[in-house]
Amino acid sequence: MKTGIVYDSIYLEHRIGVHVESHERLIGIMNYIEDKKVLDNPNFKLIESRKATTEQIKYVHEESLINEVKDASEVARMTGHIQNLDMDTAVSAKTYEASLSSVGGNLNGIDSILEGEVNNVFASVRPPGHHSNSYKCAGFCIFNNIAVATEYLLREKNFKRVAIIDWDCHAGNGTSDIFYNGSENGEVLFFDSHQDGRTLYPGTGFINDIGREAGLGRIINFPMPPRAGDDVNIIFFNEIIAPVCDEFKPEFILISAGFDTHWTDRLTNMGWTYQGPANYLKKIKELAKKYAKDRILITLEGGYEIDKQAIAVYNCLQVLNNNNQLIEEKSKESDKDVLNYVNNKVIPNLKDTLKPYWNCF
Numbered sequence: 001m002k003t004g005i006v007y008d009s010i011y012l013e014h015r016i017g018v019h020v021e022s023h024e025r026l027i028g029i030m031n032y033i034e035d036k037k038v039l040d041n042p043n044f045k046l047i048e049s050r051k052a053t054t055e056q057i058k059y060v061h062e063e064s065l066i067n068e069v070k071d072a073s074e075v076a077r078m079t080g081h082i083q084n085l086d087m088d089t090a091v092s093a094k095t096y097e098a099s100l101s102s103v104g105g106n107l108n109g110i111d112s113i114l115e116g117e118v119n120n121v122f123a124s125v126r127p128p129g130h131h132s133n134s135y136k137c138a139g140f141c142i143f144n145n146i147a148v149a150t151e152y153l154l155r156e157k158n159f160k161r162v163a164i165i166d167w168d169c170h171a172g173n174g175t176s177d178i179f180y181n182g183s184e185n186g187e188v189l190f191f192d193s194h195q196d197g198r199t200l201y202p203g204t205g206f207i208n209d210i211g212r213e214a215g216l217g218r219i220i221n222f223p224m225p226p227r228a229g230d231d232v233n234i235i236f237f238n239e240i241i242a243p244v245c246d247e248f249k250p251e252f253i254l255i256s257a258g259f260d261t262h263w264t265d266r267l268t269n270m271g272w273t274y275q276g277p278a279n280y281l282k283k284i285k286e287l288a289k290k291y292a293k294d295r296i297l298i299t300l301e302g303g304y305e306i307d308k309q310a311i312a313v314y315n316c317l318q319v320l321n322n323n324n325q326l327i328e329e330k331s332k333e334s335d336k337d338v339l340n341y342v343n344n345k346v347i348p349n350l351k352d353t354l355k356p357y358w359n360c361f
Contacts, residue, residue, distance in 0.1 A: 001043060003321040004118035005033070006105040008049035011126045013094035014142075017082050020267065020304040021128070021140040029124050029300075032310035033317065043321050047112050047121065049105030052148065057103060059151035060144055060178050062135045069142055070096045085137045099127055099142040106149045109297050110252075114157060120288075120296040120320045122313070128301045130172035130256045131202060139170065139202060145299045146256045147178045153252050154186035163250035165241070165284060166192045167233065167277060168258025168301040169268040171205030171221070175256065182214025189218050189248050193236050195270055196223040207350050210357070217357025220244065222350065225341050226269035229334040230276035232342055237283045239347050243360035249291045253284060259303030259312045263332055267304050274308065275328045278315035285319065296320070 007030060012023040038044050057066055069091060072083040077093035084090050102125040109121035123145070130146060131139030146164055153159040164179075166172040171194040179188045190211075197203045211219035222236045259265075261272040281298075288296045298316065303309035315326045334342070355361040 001322045002045060002118045003043065003317060004045050004047040004109055004112050004121040005039070005317070006047045006049060006109045006121060006123035006125060008101055008105060010049065010094065010098050010101045013092070014098040014127050015092045015094070016090035019090065021126070023126070024306055025303065025309060026124060026126055028306035028310045029313050032314055036314060038314070038317060044317070045118055047105070047108055049101040049125070050108050051097070051100040052103035052107055056107070056148060056152065057100070057143055059155060060134060060147040065135055065137065069099060069137065088139055089137050089141065095127065095142060102127055102129070103143050103145050103148045106145050106297065106299050107152055110149060110152060110157070113295050113297065119294050121298065122317055122320060123297065123299040124313070125300055129299070130166060130168060130175050130301050131170070132174040133177035138174065140302070141174060144174050144178060146254050147175050149254055149297065149299070150179070150188055151183065151185060154183060159186060159251050161187045161189070161248060161251050162254060163189045163245060163248065164191065164254045164256065166190070166194070166256035167261065167280060168256055169195050169260040169265065169270050170201055170258065170302060171197055172256055173202045173204040176205065176209065176219055179211070180215050180219060181212050182218060187218070187248070188215070189220070189244070189250065191220045191222070191241055193222040193224060193233055195268055196225055199226055200268060207346070207353050210353060217354060220354065223346065224270065225338050227271045227335065228338050228342070229271040229332045230273055230279060232334050232338065233276070233280050234283065235342060235347065237280065240350060242287065244358055245287050245291065247358055247360055250287070251292055252295045253288050253292050255284065255296065255298040256301045257298045257316065258301040259309040262305055262308045262312065264305050264308055265303070271332045271334065273329050273332055274311045275315055275326045277312050278319045278326055281316050281319045282324070
């Protein structure tokens with residue numbers, strides 16, 4: 001088993017001042033895996049990025065958005081001042097270049113898998129992408145990395161069925177918007193587990209948000225109550241993801257991995273541990289083995305406690321490479337009220353909503 005790690009120093013040049021989505025996030029990850037001598041292991045391969053073309057960015061984004069980012073970066077370069085696209089999302093002189101390379105790093109990761117150089121990939125990239133839709137950057141995100149990667153698989157690599165799993169604590173509203181009506185180029189299935197939108201930005205991602213037209217029944221939201229622990233996402237996997245994927249049979253699995261689900265994260269109220277994402281990934285790997293020839297690409301989204309994120313990423317790298325010796329902290333199981341709510345309300349309601357579209361329910 002060989003695992004690729006996408007990284008490029010250009011990602012550090014998206015510098016937007018004092019901000020939780022800081023270049024220090026990637027420095028923390030890369031320093032940690034260097035301390036653990038991950039890249040000294042021949043089972044891991046460092047993958048360089050490339051710049052995605054504007055034509056590839058236009059697979060999911062309007063030209064006006066691309067120009068907005070490019071122009072704002074140029075203004076930042078000329079003035080030396082960070083430019084704001086909205087209250088949360090900022091652009092510096094190198095943001096446009098970093099954003100093209102963030103998308104392109106994911107595309108290089110896909111190529112490395114398809115060319116047999118690696119079995120799977122973790123793309124340690126920024127800026128992140130899952131809040132950006134076709135016409136608007138939002139939520140610290142510039143170009144939607146996972147959405148472009150999906151269309152790249154469908155348009156350029158002739159895949160027919162791609163599954164996206166988003167485990168960031170915030171709903172992946174941009175990805176959901178982009179694929180809400182499906183794709184003209186193949187079938188896209190989007191699973192989005194996140195903290196309930198009534199309690200957290202962006203305030204979306206409810207059970208009855210299930211897509212339209214070709215996307216109907218293919219947008220699957222799992223709004224988790226605050227304090228939900230590692231056990232809750234496993235319930236979602238066993239009850240919803242696994243049976244749906246047994247019908248859908250994805251040929252490639254893409255993961256939007258946010259590590260802001262950790263119980264200490266300053267922006268969220270979830271209860272996951274260092275090992276929570278990695279144990280979830282173990283289950284996803286079983287599906288990839290069954291249907292997708294082990295093909296998994298993970299792209300980095302959120303995660304704002306730098307040291308905790310680095311450990312959680314390291315654990316995911318170990319699982320990708322078939323090493324289940326994880327760095328663990330004391331398990332944080334969900335309390336009885338959370339489990340009752342999930343098992344007796346969220347899961348039954350979700351199954352009822354999806355029943356017309358999936359035989360498994």
